[in-house]
Amino acid sequence: MCISASPSAWIGWIAAASKAVDASAKALGRLGVRTADRMLERAAGALPLMAAGRMWRIAVSGLLDVEADLMANRRWARRRAAGSSATVFEDKRECDAAHRAAGPASPFAADFDPIELDDDVDLDRFARLGDDWLRLRPLLPAMRTRAALRFRYTGRHRAEGVYHPAHRNIAVDPRHPSVLVHELMHHLDHTTAGHDLSLEPPFRPILDAYREGLDRTRITGDPERWLAPTEVFARAGELWVSRRGGDGSALLDTAAEYATRWDYAPFKGMETDIDRVFDALFA
Structure with missing residues (x-):
């Protein structure tokens, strides 16, 4: 089944995904990388499925990829400072x-x-x-x-x-x-x-x-x-x-x-x- 949605609905879904990722990312400084990665995965799975379309999962996956890369660059900077x-x-x-x-x-x-x-x-x-x-x-x-x-x-x-x-x-x-x-x-x-x-x-x-x-x-x-x-x-x-x-x-x-x-x-x-x-x- 294919479900269509208005642009405003997609914007709302993306905002919800971003909010969930941001909430999980607050713990990244206190947790190990693997634990933080699992937390981000759970955040994506816990989001209310307001639509069954494949685009929802793509949007969340993209947000998680960006978050992971942001953390990778921050770890790189910290290692440069420490080393x-x-x-x-x-x-x-x-x-x-x-x-x-x-x-x-x-x-x-x-x-x-x-x-x-x-x-x-x-x-x-x-x-x-x-x-x-x-x-x-x-x-x-x-x-x-x-x-x-x-x-x-x-x-x-x-x-x-x-x-x-x-x-x-x-x-x-x-x-x-x-x-x-x-x-x-x-x-x-x-x-x-x-x-x-x-x-x-x-x-x-x-x-x-x-x-x-x-x-x-x-x-x-x-x-x-x-x-x-x-x-x-x-x-x-x-x-x-x-x-x-x-x-x-x-x-x-x-x-x-x-x-x-x-x-x-x-x-x-x-x-x-x-x-x-x-x-x-x-x-």
């Missing part, structure tokens, strides 16, 4: 004069504040990276909120770059400057709108397809490092910038490198969709 040494986002107390002056005098200063370099960063190489930034900058979205940019050794974090959302801080290991665009995409995800762009409905099909296509047998450590919406968004953003003319920049990997990496393989065949979605999000 970050203060040295990657706090001002250096001691810095030699040449390195202290190099950051504010570089092309990066037009977009980032503050800019800091570890004392053993090669200043000639840093100058070349600044020139590279000048060439890359017209291909990137405008930043509505400035981030701090610190060229710091990040080995203790087992990462070549770290974005700290609470401090709006990008740390780049000077030995691996190609991570800058990835970390910048995290910053744009979190600061361009009043919510994470990685949770926008137009990005959802890309996120779902990536998760379905990723070879999970190769995942090591925290799965959300690979599957959190903001991580998928940052990887897709790298490819978008590369295709816009960024290939060859020292501030992101080359197209040839992306083509051989397992964690970018799920994006193959989605190039047109990625470009369309990112063009629209940053229009």
